[in-house]
Structure formats: C-alpha cells, structure tokens
Amino acid sequence: MNEHIQQAEAVFRSLNREVWVVTSAHEDRRGGLLATWVSQASLNPDKPVLLVGLAPNHNTTDLVNASGYFAAHLLNPTQQQLAWNFSRDSGRRRDKLQGLACNPQITAAPILENCHSYLLGKVYAKVETGERSYFWADVMKAVQCSNEPPLCEQDFIKWCDDDQKQVLRADKTSDIALQRPQQMAYRQALPDWFKGTH
Numbered sequence: 001m002n003e004h005i006q007q008a009e010a011v012f013r014s015l016n017r018e019v020w021v022v023t024s025a026h027e028d029r030r031g032g033l034l035a036t037w038v039s040q041a042s043l044n045p046d047k048p049v050l051l052v053g054l055a056p057n058h059n060t061t062d063l064v065n066a067s068g069y070f071a072a073h074l075l076n077p078t079q080q081q082l083a084w085n086f087s088r089d090s091g092r093r094r095d096k097l098q099g100l101a102c103n104p105q106i107t108a109a110p111i112l113e114n115c116h117s118y119l120l121g122k123v124y125a126k127v128e129t130g131e132r133s134y135f136w137a138d139v140m141k142a143v144q145c146s147n148e149p150p151l152c153e154q155d156f157i158k159w160c161d162d163d164q165k166q167v168l169r170a171d172k173t174s175d176i177a178l179q180r181p182q183q184m185a186y187r188q189a190l191p192d193w194f195k196g197t198h
C-alpha cells in the first residue's frame with residue numbers, strides 16, 4: 001500500500017467521532033443505522049441544519065428518500081449494545097426497532113427513548129455522489145437528555161468482541177466494493193464547472 005494511503009488511514013483512525021443512530025420510517029416500514037457522517041451544517045443558531053451522509057444501498061437511506069424525514073440520536077456512553085443493534089446488518093432482514101421504546105407522539109421518524117439526545121430533521125436538499133447520499137435537513141425538534149459526553153466510535157469498537165468486529169469489517173468491505181463503480185461513474189460524469197480549477 002502507498003505510504004500516503006497508510007498515513008491517511010492512520011490519521012482517520014486517530015479520530016474519535018460521536019456515533020449517531022439515524023432512524024426513519026415510511027408507511028409500514030421503519031429502520032435505522034449507526035452513522036458517524038452526521039454534522040451540524042449551519043452556523044445560524046436561529047435555523048439549525050443537519051447534514052447526514054448515508055450509503056445509497058442502506059435500508060435507512062431508502063426510508064429517508066421515501067419519507068423526507070429522519071431522526072439523529074446520540075447515545076449514552078453505556079449504550080454500545082444499541083449501537084451494535086443498528087450497525088450489525090440490514091433492516092431489510094429484520095425490524096431493528098423491535099422491542100425498543102419509541103416516542104408515540106412523533107410519527108415523522110421513530111424517536112428512541114432513553115438516548116442521550118436527538119434531532120428530528122426534515123429534508124430540504126439532497127446530493128448523490130455515488131458512494132453517499134447527502135441529506136440536508138431543517139431541525140424540527142431537538143431534545144437533550146444528558147450533559148455527559150455521548151458514546152464515541154472508538155469506545156464502541158473497543159466494546160465489540162472479535163466476532164462483532166469481524167461482522168463490522170465485512171459489512172464495510174462489501175459496502176466499499178458495492179459503491180466503488182458508482183463513485184467512479186459519478187466522478188467521471190462531473191461537469192467541468194463542478195470540478196474546480198485543476
């Protein structure tokens with residue numbers, strides 16, 4: 001492997017981003033996934049905006065596309081099992097929300113009870129880049145239940161045993177293989193005005 005690729009991987013591995021459970025629902029379907037690609041996307045405190053980057057092959061992405069809503073939850077530091085539940089496989093195979101307490105008053109997206117905090121987003125823009133669908137959303141509701149730092153990626157991965165780590169690695173490897181052609185096609189099809197100056 002080229003040195004700059006190894007170094008880039010080392011730089012990314014030194015990060016310890018918070019993990020989010022992103023949920024969505026449409027008609028009789030509901031689901032969610034674990035995500036690190038969630039970010040505040042507006043400096044204006046009067047108009048909070050959330051940006052999420054979801055892989056186009058994920059079940060949750062289908063649900064956000066269909067409904068135009070999602071909820072992004074931060075987890076308490078002891079909620080590794082919940083993180084595992086939402087990251088281990090596809091919601092096309094099982095209902096990941098089965099048995100979990102959800103707020104019955106909010107129907108736009110499943111709101112998990114007992115989390116660190118959540119933001120409910122209403123999508124107003126989307127960009128597809130082959131390997132990711134980026135959704136910009138106005139924050140319609142926000143609740144913070146804890147002032148403690150939330151669960152972060154490295155603490156979740158440390159909690160996973162070897163078999164769980166293997167499942168997550170396999171999921172990532174298959175996502176990369178699946179998305180590679182779409183990502184290349186997207187880059188090749190970019191119009192000149194979008195490519196920058198080089």
Ligand SMILES: Cc1cc2nc3c(=O)[nH]c(=O)nc-3n(C[C@H](O)[C@H](O)[C@H](O)COP(=O)(O)O)c2cc1C
Binds near residue numbers: 087091153
């Ligand atoms: C630490 C971690 C971070 C992840 N971040 C994202 C992310 O930002 N976006 C995404 O689409 N998938 C992300 N994933 C992968 C999904 O959580 C995983 O593939 C999930 O099972 C997809 O579920 P779904 O098909 O039911 O939507 C992440 C996984 C882990 C372990």
